[in-house]
Amino acid sequence: MFKLLRFEFRRIRSNLFFWLLTLYCVVWPVFVATFYRLLFSLNVDENGFSFGPLNLTGDEKKYISWIILSAFFAEMPKFMALFTCLYIGKDQSDGFVRNKVISGHSRLSVFMSNNIAQSLVTVFWCVVYICFAMLGLLINGLGPMLNGGGVFARLGTAIAVLLVLSALFTSVAFAFRNRAVPVVLSILFTMVTSGVCMATGMFALPKAASDSYAKHFSERVELNVEQGYMSREAADKLIKANTADKIRGGKAWYIFHPVYQATNAGFQKDYQMPNGLGLTSGEFVYNDKIDYTDDMVLTALAQEVLLDKETLSKMDGISTSYATKNLEYVVKSVIWYAVLTGAGFILFKRRDLF
């Protein structure tokens, strides 16, 4: 195994595409940080535009820091898919994988050495990206506004989630002799799943939270009727339109919520867009917990019936700490990594090498 790991590291070191992607991880976050700095210091008036001093609050800086630091999560999968499938595919199409097997390496060693190498490449790119994002933020006066170890725990969780994709792409690349097929499949997967993941994240609301929300919502509507703010007829209509089931998302919740719970599909929604509302309302807040009432629909509903923030925060299961979520995602990632690696190895073991 160590022989093959040395082999893979040497091969990766001599791979131009690997260095190009590393260069991307160096340049892009610095560029994005610079872009944000320019964007937030841009003044547009009747005389044209000019760049003034950066005038952001600590919270705003913290929020922007997080967005830039965690951007690798959305950007890396397509590059990982391309690199992993081309790198392993080259071994398959040029036939060097046959040399490894003929030389006496077990198929497990061949598979795992690639799996480990690809995982380490993923971690390497993420770390480079994060380091240069911090540097970019620092030189542009945006931060990084780190929140103790919390930010690093979240970033570490994001890397763990990406490692699952690395295992998936490795397994797909090993399943085919032709390297074009895994490249196309993996890129398609990243394109399709980003939409599916966002959709899945919409159904993150736990059952207890939706029940509690519906209960508080109807109580507040009744109070509005008592206080004469609302007619009986309008209240009945509103309560009927916002039952716990409807708040959850109807029948789709029963399909997507189990997917959300069993997979990492909700990660982007939970971590990168927890304060999507902030983007539209201009309230840049770096959240310390996932608050499901940050959802635009639930917020609008609460505002409509005068449900205050304090009442919302007391509802059952309406928020989760990131510490809990980190643990959930890491555990899920470990399980999925093992499952996908195992499945990939079984496929490779059974495959005839031509």
Add this chain to the structure above:
Amino acid sequence: MSNTTDYMLKVTDVCKKYGKTEVLKQMSFEVPKGSIYGLVGRNGAGKTTIMRIISGLQKPTSGKVEYGFDHKGYGKIGALVELPSIYSSKSARENLIFQYMNLGLKIDDSIDEILKLISLDKTGKKKAGRFSLGMRQRLGIGMAMAGNPDMLILDEPINGLDPQGIIEIRDLLQRLNREKGITIIISSHILSELSKLATNFAFVEDGTVVKEVTTEEVENAGGVQSDFFSADPQGLLRVLKEKGLEAKMEEGTGIIKVKGVFNLTDVVMEASKQGVNIARVNTRDTDLETYFINLVGGHGHV
């Protein structure tokens, strides 16, 4: 694995199926230690498949492959099966370095020795993808040779080589076999070349080995064979049999095949006496090709 066996490799009743297609049908043969073992057969007979199985690239559907040496370590077997397994974007030297790393060998001057041996020492940084077919074949053989394996498996190693290249590879393989005692299993469509190289042969037909022979057995098998052409093949066959010769008429063509040495003048005179005209006679010694054709029947096209 015991080292006291006489064989280097023993294949017993190996079957291989791809879906419903049975490519190998209870194939059995034994490769003696120190031999150059030639696999002879038509396209699709199963030579490459058995070579893939022996080298561990594929698993047999049933049957047994036993090695007469400790093959568990790294680099005990070297193989070039069908296409050379080389990185097209790397130079010959880089490819050998990767093969050395693959085998866990120290990267030293022996790489240059191999490059010299396969006449690729002057290719510099030229990428293997830009090599000619012959150069790629030579590099493939060089990769297989790395680490001094106990057994070399070479499937069509002289494919695409020019005459000079063929001679060089033949000399190289004979030297490896003679000086380092490496057992070589080799297949080739160029039977004249194979007959100059191999010490043993297995004739493969329709997924099975129909016969295993040594070079001596091939040479002694048929001796001289003559083909008679005549407008009256039946009459000529009668004359030849009357002269006590082992004659046989080939179905369809009317060519009469006669084994062994005889006095041609006697035969021609006797035929003339009986009014049978002989148009042409071709006489040749039995070679590997003739042996193969005689063995598998029909117009064997290897």
